[in-house]
Amino acid sequence: MKVSVCKERPILSPCGLKDIDFQVDTYIGCEHYCYYCYALDQAETDWSREILIHKDIVDQLSREIVKISPQTIYMGYLSDPYQPCEAEYCQTRKVLDLFLQNGFSASILTKSDLVLRDMDLLKEMDSATVSVSVAFNDNQTRELFEASTVNTEKRLEALRQLKEAGVKTGALLCPVIPYITDTIQFIELLAPYTDVVWIYGLSINDPSGQNWLNVKKILKRQFSGISEQIESAIFSKDHRFWSQLRNELEALKKDRQLNLNIHL
Numbered sequence: 001m002k003v004s005v006c007k008e009r010p011i012l013s014p015c016g017l018k019d020i021d022f023q024v025d026t027y028i029g030c031e032h033y034c035y036y037c038y039a040l041d042q043a044e045t046d047w048s049r050e051i052l053i054h055k056d057i058v059d060q061l062s063r064e065i066v067k068i069s070p071q072t073i074y075m076g077y078l079s080d081p082y083q084p085c086e087a088e089y090c091q092t093r094k095v096l097d098l099f100l101q102n103g104f105s106a107s108i109l110t111k112s113d114l115v116l117r118d119m120d121l122l123k124e125m126d127s128a129t130v131s132v133s134v135a136f137n138d139n140q141t142r143e144l145f146e147a148s149t150v151n152t153e154k155r156l157e158a159l160r161q162l163k164e165a166g167v168k169t170g171a172l173l174c175p176v177i178p179y180i181t182d183t184i185q186f187i188e189l190l191a192p193y194t195d196v197v198w199i200y201g202l203s204i205n206d207p208s209g210q211n212w213l214n215v216k217k218i219l220k221r222q223f224s225g226i227s228e229q230i231e232s233a234i235f236s237k238d239h240r241f242w243s244q245l246r247n248e249l250e251a252l253k254k255d256r257q258l259n260l261n262i263h264l
């Protein structure tokens with residue numbers, strides 16, 4: 001993987017998530033290269049070959065954060081802060097260290113257990129949160145849609161260790177792909193290690209976008225018998241697949257008193 005330095009641009013940017021005003025992407029691009037990724041249409045490089053980093057991220061970001069009060073910053077919106085090159089480049093660790101020194105905290109979303117490396121910093125922060133994103137119950141299917149990510153078992157183990165260490169944990173069950181993702185089974189696996197689980201279906205805003213072209217190719221090749229059924233559910237939120245799943249999840253939430261945020 002080629003890692004190049006990008007032209008200087010703001011690092012801290014507004015965040016549209018509830019209760020969080022700012023986000024930081026420590027990388028521009030994402031080696032995980034999930035074929036369904038909503039950020040693919042904004043890719044500045046071919047993510048299978050080249051990722052961009054900020055030149056001296058600590059120096060620049062420290063000049064940006066002095067303009068705002070200490071608060072929680074989101075990390076993981078357009079790229080994974082723990083994609084493989086983080087093991088060598090430590091951009092995320094440097095930013096967490098800067099946040100800690102300045103009274104900031106972080107809310108992280110990742111698909112990698114590399115986050116465990118930074119547990120020392122996360123434990124020291126005021127209410128840091130780590131959420132792990134999962135979507136595929138078996139690793140053969142995962143490899144079809146996101147070949148460069150770590151397996152689901154490692155992500156669950158990361159959640160277990162984080163929770164045991166007292167870090168707030170969450171899971172993003174996303175994207176639920178109709179007739180492929182076993183959502184209920186996932187909830188059972190995630191519940192012991194998470195304070196909250198958000199559930200989102202595969203959302204395709206533009207049928208001519210790169211993510212849908214990728215997913216459609218995988219469905220035709222690997223799920224030919226049910227690909228039309230899957231496609232009709234993906235493009236209709238009124239499809240009975242979603243109503244049945246919503247009902248099952250609402251029942252599970254009530255019966256088990258789980259903190260599920262259902263966005264299907």
Ligand code: SF4
Pocket residue numbers: 030031032033034036037038039077078079080111
């Ligand atoms: S880990 Fe997230 S940002 Fe990276 S490719 Fe996958 S979906 Fe996109």
